Amino acid sequence: MKWMNELLASEPASSNLFTFILITMPLLSIVLGFVTYAILAERKVLGYMQLRYGPNRTGGRFGLLQTVADVLKLLIKEDTRPKQADRALFWLAPVIAFVPSFMVLAAIPFTESILFADFGVGLLYFIAISGISTLGMLTAGWASNNKYALMGGMRSAAQMISYEIPLLMSLIGVVLFAGSLNLVEIVEQQQYVPYILLQPIGFIIFFISATAELNRIPFDLPEAESELIAGYHVEYSGFRFAFFMLSEYVYLFAMSALITVLFLGGWNPIPGLGFIPDFIWFGIKFSIVVYVFMWIRATWPRLRADQLMEFGWKILLPAAMANIFLSAILKELFF
Known part of the structure; x- marks a missing residue:
């Protein structure tokens, strides 16, 4: 995406923010997708090296939806804060x-x-x-x-x-x-x-x-x-x-x-x-x-x-x- 700078420079200032969002959102989605399945991959690798099973229930025998379920659980979990914080x-x-x-x-x-x-x-x-x-x-x-x-x-x-x-x-x-x-x-x-x-x-x-x-x-x-x-x-x-x-x-x-x-x-x-x-x-x-x-x-x-x-x-x-x-x-x- 070397063309990003040229694209932003060629457009009016009012549309620069919108263009920037269009460029960054796909990158953010890729990164979040990597993070989601990197966690799953790590759990599977750890299980293999330590002679045990990794996630193998949610999302079939390979547990492909386990991390997705964990993310959803965190999103709906109660958000607490210490009283004196x-x-x-x-x-x-x-x-x-x-x-x-x-x-x-x-x-x-x-x-x-x-x-x-x-x-x-x-x-x-x-x-x-x-x-x-x-x-x-x-x-x-x-x-x-x-x-x-x-x-x-x-x-x-x-x-x-x-x-x-x-x-x-x-x-x-x-x-x-x-x-x-x-x-x-x-x-x-x-x-x-x-x-x-x-x-x-x-x-x-x-x-x-x-x-x-x-x-x-x-x-x-x-x-x-x-x-x-x-x-x-x-x-x-x-x-x-x-x-x-x-x-x-x-x-x-x-x-x-x-x-x-x-x-x-x-x-x-x-x-x-x-x-x-x-x-x-x-x-x-x-x-x-x-x-x-x-x-x-x-x-x-x-x-x-x-x-x-x-x-x-x-x-x-x-x-x-x-x-x-x-x-x-x-x-x-x-x-």
């Missing part, structure tokens, strides 16, 4: 958490022609906007007037800050090799060699940090139900709780797409198989990344809070710094 912030927190997760999709190029907007600094835009969601979690914990929620919000802020730094530093090698912050140009630079081969250390650091940024096991300390009874969103119910879950899975969609773009060559085909459409290549690589995220959730135990912080500051951060120096040397000597 901060009303305005309590209502605003889910919105702050969800809106950035949808906004970052604007920077993701799914193919050379299927992208919402071609930013010159698309990578910087993605990182900057995604960090706003942490404010939603911290706001939810503060506004709930609940000590468990507050601790979950504080854990979320500490975790995001600790893992945002190595995540950003792991990308410097990619930017050095590509010479650009534009995500389309980064994919084009991987036409023959994906950056996962040139930046294996950066990829590992980025993937681990991304898992922590997504609050997924083994880094789901902000939601640790064994300690915090679900953490920052413990007081939320109904569709407001659904906003937090929706945000988490939209970020899974966005982060998997970003990994595909930065390290797996995006829509570039394997040499000799260029006859397969580019969107299929992107979909295959993207699906593999999503599956690995689910695989990790099924097999890894949760870390303790002190282990989480030590791993980020004492292992990932030094490794990211070493990767920067190594990447600069390789760039100077061979590229």
